[in-house]
Amino acid sequence: MEAMLTGEPIPAQRAYELGLISRLVEPGEATNEARRLATQITASAPLAVWASRKVVLASAYDDEASLKHLTDVEFAKVMQSEDTKEGLEAFIEKRAPRLDDWQRELIRIVRNVSQYFYPQKQLQMMNEGCATFCHYEIMNRLHDKGLITEGAMLEFLHSHSSVVFQPGFDDPRFSGLNPYALGFAMMSDIQRMCNEPTAEDREYFPDIAGNGDAYGVLRDAWANYRDESFILQYLSPAVIRKFRLFQIADDSGKPSLRVDAIHDELGYRRIRSALSKQYDLSRREPDVQVVDVDLTGDRTLVLAHFVHDGVLLEEKTCRSVLRYAAFLWGYAVKLLEIEAATDKVLKTYEAATADAK
Numbered sequence: 001m002e003a004m005l006t007g008e009p010i011p012a013q014r015a016y017e018l019g020l021i022s023r024l025v026e027p028g029e030a031t032n033e034a035r036r037l038a039t040q041i042t043a044s045a046p047l048a049v050w051a052s053r054k055v056v057l058a059s060a061y062d063d064e065a066s067l068k069h070l071t072d073v074e075f076a077k078v079m080q081s082e083d084t085k086e087g088l089e090a091f092i093e094k095r096a097p098r099l100d101d102w103q104r105e106l107i108r109i110v111r112n113v114s115q116y117f118y119p120q121k122q123l124q125m126m127n128e129g130c131a132t133f134c135h136y137e138i139m140n141r142l143h144d145k146g147l148i149t150e151g152a153m154l155e156f157l158h159s160h161s162s163v164v165f166q167p168g169f170d171d172p173r174f175s176g177l178n179p180y181a182l183g184f185a186m187m188s189d190i191q192r193m194c195n196e197p198t199a200e201d202r203e204y205f206p207d208i209a210g211n212g213d214a215y216g217v218l219r220d221a222w223a224n225y226r227d228e229s230f231i232l233q234y235l236s237p238a239v240i241r242k243f244r245l246f247q248i249a250d251d252s253g254k255p256s257l258r259v260d261a262i263h264d265e266l267g268y269r270r271i272r273s274a275l276s277k278q279y280d281l282s283r284r285e286p287d288v289q290v291v292d293v294d295l296t297g298d299r300t301l302v303l304a305h306f307v308h309d310g311v312l313l314e315e316k317t318c319r320s321v322l323r324y325a326a327f328l329w330g331y332a333v334k335l336l337e338i339e340a341a342t343d344k345v346l347k348t349y350e351a352a353t354a355d356a357k
Contacts, residue, residue, distance in 0.1 A: 098330030125227045129183015232276040237268045299331040306340040326351040
């Protein structure tokens with residue numbers, strides 16, 4: 001703020017400390033360093049680089065929901081591209097030095113099955129919500145036209161209410177938000193906002209409130225959104241109140257919990273953003289990447305888990321998986337837990353081939 005208001009030049013060292021620039025070089029080395037960085041970038045998958053650049057540029061003018069939607073679209077394009085498939089195959093199937101052909105084929109099959117199911121994990125709430133909403137609409141239309149009996153309708157309502165039931169936090173059956181319940185509630189709420197909006201709906205959702213085209217809005221959402229982006233775009237204050245949602249800050253370094261967001265204008269936006277992040281698969285599943293391999297030396301494979309929000313891997317499971325990775329690789333495997341924001345190494349695990357036997 002000071003630099004913006006005063007217009008004073010900022011020395012390079014100070015700009016680096018503030019995070020305005022990413023690296024410092026010796027005088028006269030800027031061009032060489034730029035070329036080294038360009039070489040590193042051009043060696044990366046071109047579709048991923050282009051998608052990242054597109055999202056970063058959009059962040060300058062897009063709102064949070066639009067930016068999240070763009071990220072989802074670009075991510076899907078990259079994950080479905082041949083670049084992704086070839087990159088994984090090149091490493092898993094071609095670079096493991098000691099695998100027999102039949103073992104490589106098994107790994108390829110497992111990878112393909114996992115890749116097939118990955119999008120379904122991103123759309124669990126959307127899929128369950130769409131199924132229950134459409135079923136509910138179809139059955140009610142059939143009943144209104146006299147095409148099904150009262151008994152059939154009652155039987156359906158009993159089944160439907162059981163599926164979309166949301167246990168309270170103190171209920172023995174509680175295990176988090178029921179994806180059927182949240183999905184059905186949000187899609188029914190979109191229908192309500194499109195057909196019978198309140199003043200609050202018009203304030204928060206001016207593009208769809210009162211437009212009379214609920215099915216059109218829902219079809220667009222089903223086609224273009226994943227769980228986290230759907231929540232970020234369409235979770236309304238009405239649904240937040242219905243589910244009695246609020247946000248708690250749980251800092252392990254502090255002796256007590258803090259309620260961070262309640263039912264007010266700022267709270268609604270914070271709750272929506274926080275809940276969206278809980279459905280973001282990139283936050284729910286560990287971000288583990290291959291960062292180095294010494295193919296000309298001892299062939300140690302180095303993995304990195306990039307830690308977000310201080311959530312480390314569970315040690316027992318991590319060691320077990322690492323032993324299996326060492327078995328597949330045929331040589332030692334090292335895993336570094338790295339804080340994503342600072343690149344600080346928080347923890348190191350190692351497994352040798354002897355450990356995998």
